[in-house]
Amino acid sequence: LSNNSSYFPFIKPYDYFYPESNLSVVLVFVHIQKTGGTFVESALTKSGVVGFPCRCLTRKVCNCNFKNNIWLFSRFSVGWRCGLHADFTELQECVPEMLGRLEHSKRSRRLVYFTLVRDSIDRYISEYLHMRRKQSFWNGSTLRCKGKSPPLHNITCDFANDVTNASKYLSFSRYVNCSHSLSNNRQTRMLASLADLDCYTHLNEWTQPIPSNISISSHQVDLLLSAVDNLATKMATFGIIEHSVYTQYMYRMILGLIFRVPFVNKSNDSWTAEAYKIPGYLPENWESLSEDRNRLDKAFISFARVLFSRRLAARLRAESSLPVRWRLQLRRIDSNLLISDVYLESVMSRYLTRLLQTETKRRLRLENTHSLSPIPPS
Secondary structure, X not given: OOOOOOOOHHHOOOOOOOOOOOOOEEEEEEOOOOOOHHHHHHHHHHHOEOOEOOEOOOOOOOEOEEOOEEOEEOHHHHOOOOOOOOOHHHHHHHHHHHHHHHHOOOOOOEEEEEEEEOOHHHHHHHHHXXXXXXXXXXXXXXXXXXXXXXXXXXXXXXXXXXXXXXXXXXXXXXXXXXXXOOOOOHHHHXXXXXXXXXXXXXXXXXXXXXXXOOOOOHHHHHHHHHHHHHHHHOEEEEEEHHHHHHHHHHHHHHHOOOEOOOOOOOOOOHHHHHHHHOOOOOOOOHHHHHHHHOHHHHHHHHHHHHHHHXXXXXXXXXXXXXXXXXXXXXXXXXXXXXXXXXXXXXXXXXXXXXXXXXXXXXXXXXXXXXXXXXXXXO
């Protein structure tokens, strides 16, 4: 894909940051299936963020109000108010009006979107295992675009209606052979502006397999570029689940979120790792089948990794708590090494974890003695 310079996404200067949060901000989390979003939502609400209260009872939905205003719009804070795993298009159309209804008031709000992404193939396999294990196909997703949902027969795979057998007998070949599966290129589609792309008119093109020797179509290019542009300009920040400590640091620096419980890097979830290791669990050609059906997602995640590493490097080079020699070294190396060099990431992650934990303890001590308001990120 990267050989086609007409749509290669790295040519734009996407390295700048959005303004940081203030009291008029409502954080909106775009939760893409099987990216680790449940972990992030739990960290935001149940584990908690210093200075941003969430009152969680036994039910999943927490009351996340600050000075009688909702500060977080997510599944764990308000439920699926805009639809099950609502994508960026649905959220943009729904959130402003929904917040007014939930708060029973009109006020000036600044919606700050953020999300979490994951390696395209790991995510795809994880979704397959989720369908087998939990017999869940997210049939309740509304997929609204311009106020309308696409016809069910255009978006539903045949195995999604076979609720008695799908969980136990859903083979990988049956999973990948649904021509219009919403699992294919899911991250790209869910972060694109579908209203600008004729909504779901071109779904079959977006989800069809693309072998490595085949050029992608103009509609596929449009979807990819829309997602790339939104990730870079309409998401205040984003995380990569494989780099959780860096993700926590970026959420802290851009959104001002001081998590009570530190994030820990995890290379993969246990179910996905098991599927890779156990002979016969996946067919021999599972990797090529998965790559063909997620060609757009692979290009999208490649861009996300480059953008993430550049923004991370820019922040770290200005991080006054880092030793000067480290900051000088970060100016000399390729920023991609921060997420591609295992040793460098382990060293930086240990240091950042200590840094973030120290800040959390300091803020908690203050919270115990004062009515603490959120302090803008440094």
